[in-house]
Amino acid sequence: xxxxxxxxxxxxxxxxxxxxxxxxxxxxxxxxxxxxxxxxxxxxxxxxxxxxxxxxxxxxxxxxxxxxxxxxxxxxxxxxxxxxxxxxxxxxxxxxxxxxxxxxxxxxxxxxxxxxxxxxxxxxxxxxxxxxxxxxxxxxxxxxxxxxxxxxxxxxxxxxxxxxxxxxxxxxxxxxxxxxxxxxxxxxxxxxxxxxxxxxxxxxxxxxxxxxxxxxxxxxxxxxxxxxxxxxxxxxxxxxxxxxxxxxxxxxxxxxxxxxxxxxxxxxxxxxxxxxxxxxxxxxxxxxxxxxxxxxxxxxxxxxxxxxxxxxxxxxxxxxxxxxxxxxxxxxxxxxxxxxxxxxxxxxxxxxxxxxxxxxxxxxxxxxxxxxxxxxxxxx
Amino acid sequence: xxxxxxxxxxxxxxxxxxxxxxxxxxxxxxxxxxxxxxxxxxxxxxxxxxxxxxxxxxxxxxxxxxxxxxxxxxxxxxxxxxxxxxxxxxxxxxxxxxxxxxxxxxxxxxxxxxxxxxxxxxxxxxxxxxxxxxxxxxxxxxxxxxxxxxxxxxxxxxxxxxxxxxxxxxxxxxxxxxxxxxxxxxxxxxxxxxxxxxxxxxxxxxxxxxxxxxxxxxxxxxxxxxxxxxxxxxxxxxxxxxxxxxxxxxxxxxxxxxxxxxxxxxxxxxxxxxxxxxxxxxxxxxxxxxxxxxxxxxxxxxxxxxxxxxxxxxxxxxxxxxxxxxxxxxx
Numbered sequence: 001x002x003x004x005x006x007x008x009x010x011x012x013x014x015x016x017x018x019x020x021x022x023x024x025x026x027x028x029x030x031x032x033x034x035x036x037x038x039x040x041x042x043x044x045x046x047x048x049x050x051x052x053x054x055x056x057x058x059x060x061x062x063x064x065x066x067x068x069x070x071x072x073x074x075x076x077x078x079x080x081x082x083x084x085x086x087x088x089x090x091x092x093x094x095x096x097x098x099x100x101x102x103x104x105x106x107x108x109x110x111x112x113x114x115x116x117x118x119x120x121x122x123x124x125x126x127x128x129x130x131x132x133x134x135x136x137x138x139x140x141x142x143x144x145x146x147x148x149x150x151x152x153x154x155x156x157x158x159x160x161x162x163x164x165x166x167x168x169x170x171x172x173x174x175x176x177x178x179x180x181x182x183x184x185x186x187x188x189x190x191x192x193x194x195x196x197x198x199x200x201x202x203x204x205x206x207x208x209x210x211x212x213x214x215x216x217x218x219x220x221x222x223x224x225x226x227x228x229x230x231x232x233x234x235x236x237x238x239x240x241x242x243x244x245x246x247x248x249x250x251x252x253x254x255x256x257x258x259x260x261x262x263x264x265x266x267x268x269x270x271x272x273x274x275x276x277x278x279x280x281x282x283x284x285x286x287x288x289x290x291x292x293x294x295x296x297x298x299x300x301x302x303x304x305x306x307x308x309x310x311x312x313x314x315x316x317x318x319x320x321x322x323x324x325x326x327x328x329x330x331x332x333x334x335x336x337x338x339x340x341x342x343x344x345x346x347x348x349x350x351x352x353x354x355x356x357x358x359x360x361x362x363x364x365x366x367x368x369x370x371x372x373x374x375x376x377x378x379x380x
Numbered sequence: 381x382x383x384x385x386x387x388x389x390x391x392x393x394x395x396x397x398x399x400x401x402x403x404x405x406x407x408x409x410x411x412x413x414x415x416x417x418x419x420x421x422x423x424x425x426x427x428x429x430x431x432x433x434x435x436x437x438x439x440x441x442x443x444x445x446x447x448x449x450x451x452x453x454x455x456x457x458x459x460x461x462x463x464x465x466x467x468x469x470x471x472x473x474x475x476x477x478x479x480x481x482x483x484x485x486x487x488x489x490x491x492x493x494x495x496x497x498x499x500x501x502x503x504x505x506x507x508x509x510x511x512x513x514x515x516x517x518x519x520x521x522x523x524x525x526x527x528x529x530x531x532x533x534x535x536x537x538x539x540x541x542x543x544x545x546x547x548x549x550x551x552x553x554x555x556x557x558x559x560x561x562x563x564x565x566x567x568x569x570x571x572x573x574x575x576x577x578x579x580x581x582x583x584x585x586x587x588x589x590x591x592x593x594x595x596x597x598x599x600x601x602x603x604x605x606x607x608x609x610x611x612x613x614x615x616x617x618x619x620x621x622x623x624x625x626x627x628x629x630x631x632x633x634x635x636x637x638x639x640x641x642x643x644x645x646x647x648x649x650x651x652x653x654x655x656x657x658x659x660x661x662x663x664x665x666x667x668x669x670x671x672x673x674x675x676x677x678x679x680x681x682x683x684x685x686x687x688x689x690x691x692x693x694x695x696x697x698x699x700x701x702x703x704x705x706x707x708x709x710x711x
Binding site: 108109121122124125126127135136137138139140141142143144145146147152153154155156160161162164165166167168169170171180181182185187188189190191192257259260261262263264265269271342343346347348350 | 436437438440448449450451452453454455456457458467468470472473474475477478479480485486487488492494496497498499500503518519521522523524525526527529592595596597598600602603606607647670671672673674675676678680
């Protein structure tokens with residue numbers, strides 16, 4: 001089945017990745033948007049929704065655009081045909097993991113803490129951007145010449161690290177957020193950037209919406225898009241968004257770790273979670289929810305019948321906005337689809353452009369074929 | 381690196397040559413009658429880095445260090461791999477699940493770290509070979525308070541100070557010949573520090589290098605303040621007469637400085653230069669630098685400028701008879 005031709009012409013209208021799409025992703029990745037401080041990402045999303053990024057005479061991409069009390073962005077595209085259209089939520093979180101300045105220790109040195117899941121072992125030696133003005137700073141480490149014997153056997157405790165913005169100090173204060181200073185790079189088949197988790201999802205939603213307006217393939221759906229806040233610290237924005245948008249089902253678009261590196265002893269790596277280059281990852285189970293099996297089957301069937309590569313994320317830990325959404329109101333059947341990414345939550349992650357393209361194709365076509373018959377299958 | 385320095389020095393010197401071992405020698409002639417005495421200013425131009433040791437499954441690179449590198453600063457660092465072409469990459473630590481059980485939660489050892497270039501394995505194998513060099517690629521960034529952060533400021537900060545000195549000497553009469561030398565392989569074996577003075581045979585040799593500035597995790601006696609002037613180094617690689625002369629000059633010029641003592645070796649090219657041929661009187665001047673041998677080394681521009689000014693003024697004050705003073709009091 002995997003090589004069969006598309007059964008509908010929807011595939012032809014799926015979003016494609018070109019120079020403009022990569023430029024938007026670059027802008028989104030380079031923006032600072034630590035959980036609780038998603039302002040810069042929200043600005044970019046709203047610009048795209050309202051004026052295609054600032055183009056004169058551009059039509060808004062959605063019928064209704066609003067910002068909710070937590071700072072999440074909603075864009076509603078009403079169905080163009082049929083009575084009582086199926087209400088579908090498509091969600092991506094805007095926030096990224098990062099840092100929060102805790103106190104000023106004078107001389108340009110600041111104590112900081114982590115926001116979201118960051119391994120403290122990846123912090124020494126990184127350049128950061130601090131606060132609204134993107135003040136550059138560094139997390140240094142004691143020179144190797146000054147280390148005591150045995151010291152290098154232990155990790156440098158977070159407590160010993162400082163953000164150093166230079167001896168001039170000033171301009172940074174407790175309460176400022178900070179992110180990695182890494183700038184986006186397209187390299188061969190890959191993107192290397194910070195915050196690909198989940199600016200990829202943010203860009204995907206915008207590209208899907210653009211494609212919706214250029215085709216009739218999704219006109220049968222009441223489309224409820226949400227760029228939500230605070231996923232990395234408990235998937236809070238998505239919960240409120242799901243309540244407000246009141247969908248019948250939801251897709252959460254995210255990024256998930258690809259732990260597909262060689263094992264230290266050369267043995268087969270059986271615990272890779274996902275692998276780069278194998279297509280978008282469909283979630284069956286993580287620690288926050290079991291993906292709705294009917295939606296999982298719908299995605300799998302779509303991939304198989306249209307020859308779109310996908311992979312099943314190895315069941316295990318982790319969680320996405322779907323973990324919040326599925327428990328809202330009387331329950332919302334939900335599933336996550338993620339682009340696999342190496343080294344997420346570090347200064348630089350790596351994804352394959354093809355995996356992003358295939359995730360857009362899979363979601364687009366799954367939506368194009370979606371109707372209430374999806375619920376007639378076994379709930380499991 | 382040599383080409384970049386040569387370009388900067390070319391308009392500032394009378395002769396520019398490359399030594400047999402690759403060090404760059406810039407000669408700026410003095411005005412005294414021949415044979416003129418010579419002073420050598422040595423700043424090493426090499427930097428620590430990494431070297432490819434293998435290409436593993438999936439096209440990921442294994443590597444080892446060149447010079448002293450604490451593996452704990454590596455995960456997440458941008459690098460450049462010098463294969464057939466320059467490849468950008470990042471250093472990554474595999475998840476604990478792929479490492480030996482005993483390594484869980486510990487700093488990941490260098491042998492387990494990898495470089496990911498984002499390329500497919502076939503492309504990596506076509507471009508990269510074992511032995512290819514890998515350099516840090518953190519972009520140089522200005523920080524507040526006249527500071528600069530980036531990789532390899534050990535010892536490019538000193539190359540900049542020597543360049544500032546040559547620039548000032550354009551406007552200053554000096555009797556002695558000045559050899560500005562950008563040395564090679566200090567971080568490995570002091571190779572340039574041994575070989576260039578042998579060829580040049582200076583009467584005085586000054587090593588310009590960096591030293592540890594006070595900062596997070598560094599506050600003991602081995603550290604000096606950042607941005608409060610260069611350090612004049614006192615210890616067995618320092619000729620006492622030169623130390624006194626530089627100290628008096630700094631005081632006369634009202635340049636702030638620290639005194640740094642080292643009990644054995646200064647860890648600079650002076651260790652090599654001092655014992656070349658029949659022995660050379662040496663001096664060590666250091667620019668304070670935070671987070672040495674990390675990708676985010678941090679220096680003060682002011683300290684670099686002060687170092688250049690001190691060197692130029694010292695050279696300007698050198699008369700041929702200074703040689704007679706380079707003796708021990710009880711000789």
